[in-house]
Amino acid sequence: MRLHFSSPFRAWLDALGAQRARLLLLVSGSVSLGLLALVWSFTWQRLESEKALTRANAQVQQQNLTAIISENLTQVLDRGRLMAITAESCLDGQDKGAGARLSAMIAADRIFLRVALYDEQLRQVYASSSGRDEPELLTAMAEFLRTPASQGVARLGLAPLPLANEQAWQIPLMVPVLGPRDQPAGVLLLVLDLGYFLRLYHHIDIGRTGRIQVLRLDGQVVAEARQEGLVLQSAGARNPNLLPVNQPQGAMEADLYRDGRTHLSNYQQPHQMPFRVVVSREMGDILAVHQATRDRFLGVLSLVSALFLGASLWVTQGIRRQARYTAALAQADHDNRALITQLEDEKRRAFVMASHDPLTGLPNRRMFNELLSSHLQQAKRNRKHYALMYMDLDHFKQVNDTLGHHVGDLLLQAVSKRLRTVLRDSDLIARLGGDEFAILLTALERADDAAVVAAKIVSELCKPYLDLDGHEIQASPSIGVALFPRDGHDTDALCRNADAAMYQSKRAGRGHYTFYDASLNPADARLFNLAQRLPRAIAEGELVLHFQPKVNLSDYQISGFEALVRWQHPEHGLIYPNDFIPLAERTGAILELGDWVAEACCQQLASWRKQGQRLVPIAFNVSAIQLHDSLLPERIAQLLTRYELDGTLLQVEITETCLVESMDVANTVLHQLEQLGIHIALDDYGSGFSSLAYVRTLPIHCLKIDRGFIHDIRNSPDDAVIVSSIITLAHNLKMCVVAEGVELVDQLVHLKTAGCDQVQGYFFSRPVPADEASSLLNRPSLAPT
Incomplete structure (x- = not known):
């Protein structure tokens, strides 16, 4: 049976219950404090009695000893x-x-x-x-x-x-x-x-x-x-x-x-x-023993008292806490609203600071790139013309160096003000950094209008700047112009081409504007042509191998060769791998190129064997992309079978970048190559950031010290210590050590003293064609004279 009470009666019951609760808290609190005081008094008296007893016992003991003596x-x-x-x-x-x-x-x-x-x-x-x-x-x-x-x-x-x-x-x-x-x-x-x-x-x-x-x-x-x-x-x-x-x-x-x-x-x-x-x-x-016991008793009693008082306080606060919840929630809601408002204001200020240049108030590079991308999306849906200008001030560094940076800052502020007066509100102006500005002319009726605006900017900015901290300054801009969509369809292309055009203006005498022309980037055009022709060069046999010997420091005999690929271009002549290997990796032709190098090494070994020549292992490089190819070991195994070669006659050289970029696949591929008898060498060791765990866990048989440590090993104690440490590390891991880039006899003596196993470099031989490599093999040794 449920009883229902009116609101006034319920309030009276609540008040009565609150009074009883307060009375109960008062009585229980008094009793608790009394018990606590009684326990403290009893404990204190007991400890004092034990102290007196300890003193009396000591006195009796000393009295007896005195009497005996x-x-x-x-x-x-x-x-x-x-x-x-x-x-x-x-x-x-x-x-x-x-x-x-x-x-x-x-x-x-x-x-x-x-x-x-x-x-x-x-x-x-x-x-x-x-x-x-x-x-x-x-x-x-x-x-x-x-x-x-x-x-x-x-x-x-x-x-x-x-x-x-x-x-x-x-x-x-x-x-x-x-x-x-x-x-x-x-x-x-x-x-x-x-x-x-x-x-x-x-x-x-x-x-x-x-x-x-x-x-x-x-x-x-x-x-x-x-x-x-x-x-x-x-x-x-x-x-x-x-x-x-x-x-x-x-x-x-x-x-x-x-x-x-x-x-x-x-x-x-x-x-x-x-x-x-x-x-x-x-x-x-x-009293030392008594004092320790006393401290322990008082510590435990203090802890128990603190817990007791804490529990009493927690119960008391629990009763009072409920009454404060409503007011606290209302206050918290008010504070949260004020905090949200403050955070929104801070967010707006932070956005302005993060997206605008604090000196000129113009958008910065990050904000400009976002706005540029947005405008280019709109430009693709209409027939208007857009022009991107890159501009910087000629000889601005001289202003900072001679008149001070504060005058340079005043000049930048004056330039930004003039740009705002020359351009429309719909155009974008940004300061990219230093004295470099970017301008986007939006929705032009004709492409030629960009030239009119550029000429107007040059004319306005070439006027003298009066009273900049008491100085009169004459400045001129160099402007590069890239048109959308003629000179690029995206932000990166337009920015890159506008920047190239700006530097062309500087080369033309400064105080000019220049429209982008593809002829401004002949190096890019050459690389583009090389990338397009590389697959054809591989198929038509324009690639050749040169061989650089590795020499044992124990007897100065050739212990192996490193195969280095060259491109015999019909127009540009002999091209070295640094010029076309990156192109092959970007275009995906590196797999085909790597297969060609592996087969060319096998062909050369088979040819030397047919001539009765002494055979030594040939090493070739494998890129990170090749280590992603799980079929690489199978193709090399087919080559060894086809040319009837033992796997020990081939060596694979990888760089530390290969390990960092493709650790999991590299582990599998390298172990499969090791099962074929092929030794693995870690090239350019010390120049990257690979962990020593890679060297310890992967099937690596040889470490090749980067030539950067060998170059100044005679004069740099740090390089000498690093080289000695690498040699010691490799020998402790049962690995062979090869030093690259040996050009001087002093380097050779230092490496031999440090215990290096093999060296290669111009001191013994440059990379040579196959017939000259065969002649080197016929020599009993390459001992220095």
Whole structure:
């Protein structure tokens, strides 16, 4: 059953629900914050308790260690007193074996390094080992004998410490030797090895900053040990006298060593001993483990608190977010409309900037070409005449160079203004760049009208330009005119012909206009005639092969030939491949030409074999278009069968461009050629941009270094390094290396030193006809003289 409420009642329910939601959020938020504060308080108290416990444990540990060391040191000194009692027999001379017992006692106790007995006049009565008595030592013993016996602490005295570093831990201790009526009859000098004594505690973990020190009562450091070992003290080193004077033992937490760090220190003075034992450790070191645990707990708690607060905030914001959606959507719609308007304005400004010249305000080359194409489409549907003019200013560079570019800019602006006054609104004017302008005369009634307009432009632009930044300039234009459709049916043809006519005007003396004539491009006409005759030249046998030898650098014998095609033209004479190979590739005749070259190589090999001549491989070039032909391997296989030749007598040379343009098909074709026994050579290596992956994965057997690296190899360290790198690369890939363009003996020596396998170039022979190549084969070698 569905209940239906009126709108006011529904609004009241919504308001009530909103109040309950706010109340619930307030209560839950308060409870959550209270729980969070309680958790933080409990965690903090626990961490503080653990900190206090850690400090107390450390103090107890140090107190125990201090007591153990003090007790052990007391036992050592008691053994010294026992030696003093034995020494009394040496002084009165009644016991002859007293010295032997002293020697046995010191031999059995490693902590005593030396024992020496002195009588009341400080004469040495006994010594366990030889040694020189310093004056300071004798003075100290004399003062020690004069000290009244009632001063108990002084009855064990410390002699002056040795100054030598190697004796730093050898502590001389003075013990009184009593005579009759317990009066001092002499002094027993005991040299203790406190270094040995302290090393007995090296296994005890006193922490990274822990110290065990033996101090005189005046604070002088007698010996010190740390975790890493004994510490060598400088002469007279003292600790600040912060230890209480009247307390034989205790603990303190202070900056004991004046290094800015708080240390927990325990100290104890052995009974009736003239020094104290101090064990201390830096508080930061003691609390390090606790601090790490503390940081980890606080970090986790902070993360949980942040997540908790974030979740609470997200819930709160979720309730408020819905109420703001409507206003936000309305504002967003208003902003989007304003943004669209702004973008449209920016688009219009960007289009104007991209399509117009910023200096003159005329359309630029890109815009002009689009408008020209549009007008030519219209011209094809009517009978009007259209004329394209290319114009530039004569000697404009001199204006920039002599008067400055700002004057040149003013001149260009003045020229554009004059062009607008001369031409109609329907005509197009554009600045193509620099001082070059393009003009399209549209819908002319007669073709001769173009000459009238061109003459008017020349006349107007030849007038002086006054007051261009204070300068008066005389300029003249050179104009080339191409008519549609007589001089071209598309944009490219008209622009090319108008440009050719403009340069003809410059050659005619400048300040002229010239209509395009086909005779202005005789080179194009020659190339056109060659392209038309090339298929006929292939069919009628006008092509010939010349052969350039490849020479082994090991024995200077000919290892092969490269076949180079020539065109014996009946009118133009011998034409080299650079003139007609590109024509063959553009017209599609390259396939027929390539087949002719392959068969001509096979014919020549068969002819030499019939003459009994030694046969060497002949290499011929294969273009990228030929590598697109999947039937190429089949046709070459038929030629090898027809002339009964082995595939190893043929080599195919390809360029890096072939690999880049036809990688997939080239891979298949080259592998099929390799199966015929034909070796593949990569020609002009280093001049292109092919990847080394091609060289590694394709069946390439030889690298031919481009002649550009060989030309200046003697003087260019960079070229020498590149050539050496290519040779090393090829040899590592089990490839042969051929260097092209070798013309000098210095180049030959460098290549031979670098490890190159073969060379070819004018140094040994130019490309020669077949009969001269046969003569070269008859020579035992082509070694340089």
